[in-house]
Amino acid sequence: MKQSTKIIALERIQILIKNAISNSRTFPKLAQRQADLAKKISTRYRIAMPYEIKMNFCKKCKNFIVPGVNSRIRIGRTSLKSIRVTCRFCGHIYRKVIAQ
Ligand SMILES: [Zn+2]
DSSP states (O other): OOHHHHHHHHHHHHHHHHHHHHHTTTOHHHHHHHHHHHHHHHHHTTOOOOHHHHTTBOTTTOOBOOBTTTEEEEEOOSSSEEEEEEETTTOOEEEEEEEO
């Protein structure tokens, strides 16, 4: 596959996710569809989703989650600096350590 195809595909993924995030509050169904489409493009062209985009998908139910809309983000209260992301669809919580 041509390298330029991958670049265009990645660009489309980023545009779709950006739109999905801005639509998530007003048009949740549309946002979900745009996120699904972005995911399909990434599998079709075998592109690894950039980390900041992967963060928008629940690791358990694979739903598209937007912070403040359908996921809750909390700072951990322990000495270990971390954030907790709670998915509002399945309640799955995952931790992300941000500093040691
Ligand atoms: Zn979930």
